Amino acid sequence: MSTDSEETTVNTVQVLQDSVTPRRGFAICLMIACSTVISFGGLILRNIEQADAWQINFYRSVSLIGAILVILVFQYRGQTISHIRKIGRPGLLGGAMLAAAGIAFLQALTNTTVANALFTMSAIPFITAGLARVFLGEYLQKITIITMVIAAFGVFVMISDGVGGGSVYGNIMALVTAFCFSCFTVIVRSNRGVDMLPTLLVSGIIIGSLAFIVKAGDMGLPLKDILLCFLWGGVLSGFANWTFIVATRHLVAAEVTLFMLLEFALGPIWVWLFVNEIPSFGTLTGGALVLVAVIVLASHELRQTKRFLKRGRPTLG
Numbered sequence: 001m002s003t004d005s006e007e008t009t010v011n012t013v014q015v016l017q018d019s020v021t022p023r024r025g026f027a028i029c030l031m032i033a034c035s036t037v038i039s040f041g042g043l044i045l046r047n048i049e050q051a052d053a054w055q056i057n058f059y060r061s062v063s064l065i066g067a068i069l070v071i072l073v074f075q076y077r078g079q080t081i082s083h084i085r086k087i088g089r090p091g092l093l094g095g096a097m098l099a100a101a102g103i104a105f106l107q108a109l110t111n112t113t114v115a116n117a118l119f120t121m122s123a124i125p126f127i128t129a130g131l132a133r134v135f136l137g138e139y140l141q142k143i144t145i146i147t148m149v150i151a152a153f154g155v156f157v158m159i160s161d162g163v164g165g166g167s168v169y170g171n172i173m174a175l176v177t178a179f180c181f182s183c184f185t186v187i188v189r190s191n192r193g194v195d196m197l198p199t200l201l202v203s204g205i206i207i208g209s210l211a212f213i214v215k216a217g218d219m220g221l222p223l224k225d226i227l228l229c230f231l232w233g234g235v236l237s238g239f240a241n242w243t244f245i246v247a248t249r250h251l252v253a254a255e256v257t258l259f260m261l262l263e264f265a266l267g268p269i270w271v272w273l274f275v276n277e278i279p280s281f282g283t284l285t286g287g288a289l290v291l292v293a294v295i296v297l298a299s300h301e302l303r304q305t306k307r308f309l310k311r312g313r314p315t316l317g
Contacts (some may be wrong), residue, residue, distance in 0.1 A: 023249075023250040024250050024251060024301055024304075025301055025302055026250065027246070027247040027249070027250035027251045028247075028251065028255075028259070028297070028298050028301050029298075030243040030246055030247045031243065031244070031247045031251070031255075031256060031259035031260075032259060032262065032294065032298065033243060034239070034240045034243040034244050034247070034259070034260075035240075035259050035260055035261075035262035035263045035266070036262065036266060037236050037239050037240050038236055038237065038240040038263055039262070039263040039264075039265075039266035039267045039270065040236060040267075040270055041232055041236060041237075041263075041267070042267040042268070042270065042271055043267075043270045043271055043274055043275065044228050044231060044232045044236075045232075046271060046275050046277075047228060047275075048225050048228050048229070049222060049224065049225055050221055050222055050225055051221050051225045051229065053106050053109070053110065054106075054211045054214050054215050055211070055215060055218075055219060055221060055225075055229075056229055056232075057102070057106065057207055057208070057211045058207075058208050058211035058212055058215070058219055059219070059221075059225075059226055059229035059230060059233065060229050060230075060232055060233030060237060061203075061204040061205070061207045061208030061211065061233065062204075062208055062230075062233070063229065063230040063231075063232075063233035063234030063235075063238075064200060064204045064233040064234060064237050064238055064241070065200075065201055065204040065205065065208070066234055067233070067234040067235070067237075067238030068197060068198070068200045068201055068204070068238060068241070068242075069201070071197065071238070071242060072084065072197060072198065075195075083195060083198070084198040084201065086194050086195070086198075087191075087194060087195075087196055087198045087199055087202075088194075090187055090190070090191050090196075091191070091194075091196055091198060091199045091202065092199075092202055093187060094183075094184050094187035094188055094191075094196060094199040094202075095198075095199040095200070095201070095202025095203045095206065096202065096203075096206065097180045097181070097183045097184040097187065098180070098181070098184045098199065098200070098202075098203040099202070099203040099206035099207050099210075100176070100180040101176075101177050101178075101180035101181040101184060102203065102207050103207060103210065104173045104174075104176040104177040104180060105117065105173075105174070105177040107169075107170070107173040108120075108170050108171075108173040108174035108176075108177055109170075110170070111167045111169050111170025111173060112167055112169075112170025112171050112173070112174060113162050113163070113170075114159075114162065115159035115160075115161070115162025115163045116162070116163060116170070116171055116174060117170075117174045117177070118155060118158075118159050118264060119155065119156060119159055119163050119174075120171070120174035120175055120177070120178050121155075121174070121177065121178055121264075122151070122152045122155035122156065122261060122264070123152070123178050124178045124181055124182055124257045124260065125148045125151070125152070125254050125255075125257040125258040125260075125261070126148065126152070126254075127178055127179060127182040128182040128185050128186060128253045128254045128256075128257045129148070129253070129254035131182055131183065131186045131253070132185075132186050132189065132252060132253035132254055135186055135190065136186065136189065136190055136252075136253065138189075138252045138253060138254070139252075140252065140254055140255075143296070143297060143300050144252075144254065144255055144258070144297065146296075147258065147293040147294070147296050147297040148254065148258050148293075150289055150290075150292065150293040150296075151258060151261045151289070151290045151293035151294070152261070153286075153289060154261075154265065154285075154286040154287065154288070154289030154290035154292075154293065155261060155264050155286060155290060156286065157282055157285055157286030157289060158264060158265070158268075158282060158283045158285075158286030158287055158290075159282075159283075159286070160282060160286075161280070161282060181257075182253075182257065184199075185248065185253045185256060185257055186253050187199075188245060188248045189248045189252070189253040189256070192248055192249040195245075196245055196248075197241075197242060197245050199245075200241050200245075244256065247259075255297075258293075258294075258297070259294060261290050261293075261294075262290060262291070262294050264287070264290060265286070265287035265288075265290035265291050266287070268283050268287065269287070
């Protein structure tokens with residue numbers, strides 16, 4: 001009993017110390033950049049003319065694999081293969097979970113409403129927090145819990161008009177998406193001492209191969225569509241996934257996924273600005289709530305970091 005108590009105390013102290021390190025401020029900036037960049041995906045999708053979901057996933061996977069390989073070779077050069085092998089079984093499992101999330105999300109979008117799918121996705125921070133608490137012993141600060149609730153409510157307001165209906169299968173697939181992505185996040189976080197970027201190669205290979213099989217090799221598309229898929233997968237997703245992996249080393253698992261909700265708030269704005277699709281009042285209001293939640297948490301962290309640097313020691317509040 002005493003050993004378990006001491007271990008719990010050590011874990012709690014470590015989490016509290018991690019919550020005020022300067023690198024957390026850097027990681028939060030990375031996650032804001034990550035969510036902002038990937039939020040342009042909806043705008044790209046609006047400009048794709050012929051490609052269906054499986055073809056998009058195939059070309060996105062191919063370009064993502066290429067981008068991740070370039071990053072790994074740039075970082076490790078002749079040691080690239082050995083660093084890929086270092087992810088071991090956890091990396092293979094994490095990659096499989098990420099692939100399952102991507103495939104299930106595709107099934108959710110085609111079998112239920114987009115609103116239902118996004119509403120379920122807004123539960124990812126909470127599912128992640130539960131898994132991280134059980135498997136990693138991670139605790140959340142009150143400010144993080146409050147901002148999670150605000151952000152989730154904001155997503156609900158954004159899509160409340162469309163929630164309801166859809167097939168049971170589609171809704172289950174949306175839940176599978178959320179659960180699998182949360183598992184991926186916890187796996188990456190639990191192995192933060194290893195560069196888990198190669199897990200994206202595993203995911204890309206699984207999704208790309210499955211898409212190719214489903215389409216029976218029918219990947220003929222206009223050059224414009226292919227280039228947009230490459231931009232989406234290789235540039236946007238490549239950058240976003242790289243920053244996501246880096247951020248998991250300095251933020252607890254639930255915090256990383258919380259910032260991802262920023263994508264839901266920004267996506268409609270880009271479509272509004274560039275395609276002139278006017279969002280509803282609910283979309284703007286809910287998006288504003290998500291932005292407020294992110295700003296509150298980021299501002300709090302910046303103040304904590306400033307105190308840390310000024311006093312040279314952790315300040316817990």
